[in-house]
Amino acid sequence: GDSVTQMEGPVTLSEEAFLTINCTYTATGYPSLFWYVQYPGEGLQLLLKATKADDKGSNKGFEATYRKETTSFHLEKGSVQVSDSAVYFCALAGSGGSNYKLTFGKGTLLTVNP
């Protein structure tokens, strides 16, 4: 079945540091890939998405590129802020006909210190 593996946290960075959160996946066909962010006490917010190979999703300074050859979708940001502190989830939606669900990684807690 489909699965997502993302780097274990927690990750602690200083403000303006470079961020990478690794994400790899296993799926048949050509899934869509997503990054979601969860702030304390809230639901998940879509951060960015990519629906086909070599697509780059970007939003709020975050980027991730859909790499079919390495089955990866790593999240990057050049300069993090304190307000980026949250839990980040990598997810995939399989392209199978009766899928209709997201499969999530375990989540990575990011703390950014001033």
Place this chain on the structure above:
Amino acid sequence: KAGVTQTPRYLIKTRGQQVTLSCSPISGHRSVSWYQQTPGQGLQFLFEYFSETQRNKGNFPGRFSGRQFSNSRSEMNVSTLELGDSALYLCASSPTGQFNQPQHFGDGTRLSIL
């Protein structure tokens, strides 16, 4: 445009009771999915509904059930509650549930079992 609305935000129940959670999707969205979030298991898919029909179901016991109404609003029910059912229950909606559409999440219902 109003987001996904879940009610209630918090619930406290005792073992053996049953509970009903409600979800109103974004206007125009006909696909509604439910997820359980726990510290140990992470985010797990419960079920997905489209046009009042359940199209996919996760690996949960029959105590977990759901339904969708003609206005796309959805409810999930958990009967004979167990301590392990304590979790954040998240509802998500999308236009038709297709794999290339991001799902939009509500803030969840926090269920605590005493």
